[in-house]
Amino acid sequence: MRIDIITIFPDYFAPLELSLIGKARAAGILDIRLHDLRSWTRDRHNTVDDTPYGGGPGMVMKPEPWGEALDAVAGGAGAPPRLVLPTPSGTPFTQERAKRLSDEPWLVFACGRYEGIDARVVADAERRMPVEELSIGDYVLAGGESATLVIVETVSRLLPGVLGNAESAVQDSFAAGAMEHLLEGPVYTKPAHWRDQEVPPVLLSGDHGAVDRWRRHEALRKTARNRPELLRELAARRLDELERSD
């Protein structure tokens, strides 16, 4: 997968050299390219922002550098990339959305700052490429860089060959299939006894069926405790499946 990231802070992405993503890049699974938005400015101060029309606090990112940057990075012959704009006003970024993005061959991320990017940039990009405005949560960050890191890491670990054991993504919280709408329950490793605490005996039993049932039960329990609304979504989906199979 190719990923281009346009930002005024390319150094923010140093963590993409590390760990799973660093290894995936070295293995040629991921081709990540960073671009400094300021290289598409034309004034001597490399200005990327200006005051908002209509008044109000803060600054807005100017359309011209963004337009030129997207033309240069995402233009050209061949199929266009999917443009991702992290924004608190976007649709929620979920594991399901991450799975769909992981099937794309090429993603471009546009990292906003200040009060965001002039709205004409999205409208203009939409004429040439699919665009997704995504929010990583109901809170406001200082910029799109950390949101981009979250999305890139989530998508990358779903690419074939990135995780040492592909099974682990299947068993994760929110994973499509058995874990959809569920949180993963507690996990344990050696030693079996630690500070007066025992690992649940079923995990030492060697009975795989019993282990699966215990994990399912614990996943339901944790979801009920921490995210009860997910269980309502699970119930609604099951009902829908039942009604469609009638």
Ligand code: SAM
């Ligand atoms: N004025 C904007 C609003 O109220 O929707 C907030 C702008 S925020 C200070 C600056 C940038 O941070 C945004 O353009 C976006 O790129 C990023 N950002 C902030 N919160 C985010 C979130 N929850 N999800 C994704 N990106 C976010």
